[in-house]
Amino acid sequence: MIQKILTSTQSSTNVEVIVVDGGSIDGTLEFVQSLGIQVLSAPKGRACQMNMGATAATGDILLFLHSDTRLPPHFDMMIRAALNPLQSCRKIPIAGAFALQIDAPLRSLRLIERGVSLRSHFLQMPYGDQAIFLKAEIFHQFGGFPKLPIMEDFELIRRLKCRGYIAIIPVPVVTSARRWLKQGVLKTTLINQIVTLGYLLGISPQKLVFWYYHQSQLSLRQLFKSVPKLISSINFLKQ
Structure with missing residues (x-):
């Protein structure tokens, strides 16, 4: 899984990839290090891990990618276009995310994807599995992800949308269906x-x-x- 995810980040040479490990014991840390990718270790918890990665990042735009989600080709160009006010249709976006595709052929999951699309567009509430992105300056102004054990992505987006438009890129990221299929x-x-x-x-x-x-x-x-x-x-x- 992690190999496919990291491969999806390599469609651009203008991308800094940072993996923040939360104490995995399945060999992920060693595998990522063998690829020459920067790896940081943090206490387990998405908020803590993503905040640490954001602090270490040197780019002007941050993208937060969950460990079970793959990016589409040319994702970097789509992100820069989405955050460019000159190319925005109506409002200046403060942040953005991608549409969502769940990696399984079940018809019921197509309904879930449709629901995610409606929530993202009409409620302006994409979730973390949609690869949230925003300018680093904005992220740090908002204090990063709140230090919550759950709902950290929900809370950050809720704060951001009060200050600006959340752009949704119609091209989807692909997330694992493992939890949907298991439960x-x-x-x-x-x-x-x-x-x-x-x-x-x-x-x-x-x-x-x-x-x-x-x-x-x-x-x-x-x-x-x-x-x-x-x-x-x-x-x-x-x-």
Whole structure:
């Protein structure tokens, strides 16, 4: 997987690639180092890892790529065009992301992709698996990704869209379908929506991330039974 992802970044020679390892034990660190790519080590957690990579980067534009997502050819030219105010149709973009393609032929995943497209365009809320990009200056002005154990991409985009337009490149990045296939499309969708709703309702991110990573072994019936207990924490937080 990591080899395909890194290969997708090589369609341009004007790109600085930085891999931030969060304590992997599967040989990823050694493999990436063997390719001559800069590797940093950080405490496990996407926010911490991406912030460390952004601090080390020297370019004027930052692109945050998850470890299960591949970029399209000529992604760099598309990003620069999207962030160029002279080529923007209506508004000056403050950040951007790509359309999403999930790497499996299931018809239900095409519906998920359609939903992602509608959310990205009409709500201006792309997520991290869509390869968020923005100018480094803007990223640092906003303080980087908030130090949350989950929903760090959601929160950063929510802050950014209050200050400007989020450009969506119609060419998709391709993300792994592994989680969708392992847990099922319906269950994965429900978990994602419950976590998002819980975050908006004010449930602690620490509680949400614990709940999120303990749902994979539950049946749909057990999943629904666990939701009231999760939501009950709202009253506690408001006291």
